[in-house]
Amino acid sequence: MNRFPPPSKCNCFVLRHAARKLTQIYDHHLTDAGMTANQFTIIGKVASVTTATMGGVSEELVMDRTTLLRALKPLRREMLITIDTPGTDRRKHLLRLTERGQRLFNAACNGWCTAHAEFEDKYGAARATALRNELFFLTGQKDHHESSKSHRVVHIHNNVTRVSLSSDNCFAVRQAARFVSQMYDRGLVDANLTIDQYSILSRVHDANEITMRQLAEVTGADRTTLVRGLQPLRIKGYLANAHVSRPREPQLFTLTAAGRTKFRSAREYWLRTQEAFEHQFGRSWAAMLREELYAVAIA
Structure with a gap:
């Protein structure tokens, strides 16, 4: 008797499959801004905190340093993000969003909101919130799990746009897929x-x-x-x-x-x-x- 269960029984397979499907939806709507879903998440994370370190971003996005550096390369080339080394400690790298990066991110939020609405219209907003909670439980992101009860997904203050990662379906599924x-x-x-x-x-x-x-x-x-x-x-x-x-x-x-x-x-x-x-x-x-x-x- 074959002990190997069908593909739908593989926890990793279904997570990765769902992540690819969501990524395709978000990538499609972010095309006009010249950004991918992965790049949007990275920029969004840097924009959401006062001080973004390479280690902190890597940990929260469940990306190893090599993968993160590879993802940052086109963002640095397009002068959307800079990497600074403060003082003499070369082990500590700070990620900073440039003015150009903030403008592009502000514009990309329209595409992100369209993708967000398209997915939740099909899948259900309450169901999506519940799924994000389960995924943040899986990855141990308690803070995201608690704050995902909020329905406010986009925040604008002093012309700076921030997207709550707690409300980002694509981020939640991709993060869990990398973790598993x-x-x-x-x-x-x-x-x-x-x-x-x-x-x-x-x-x-x-x-x-x-x-x-x-x-x-x-x-x-x-x-x-x-x-x-x-x-x-x-x-x-x-x-x-x-x-x-x-x-x-x-x-x-x-x-x-x-x-x-x-x-x-x-x-x-x-x-x-x-x-x-x-x-x-x-x-x-x-x-x-x-x-x-x-x-x-x-x-």
């Missing part, structure tokens, strides 16, 4: 796989043969993200192209013998991580959260 991904990555470290790579192997295993388009549909990932995830699996010999009978048929991916062996060994590590997650947060709570996140993914 790190948990599953640690669980799979001895299998020498990331949760991204394991998810791809799992989807290909379940389908036997699958096209790039089908893989994108079941994972919710865009083509660029998928290609980046597929490359190391092909290099290691875990994935191969299946034979197609007609030249113009879509390329099919299948697991090699080495890939099937790797998947069988890795799923034991995945299962332990899944069980550890549900032991920590409760099996019924995890099932409830998966159901809500699935509703987000199809909203």
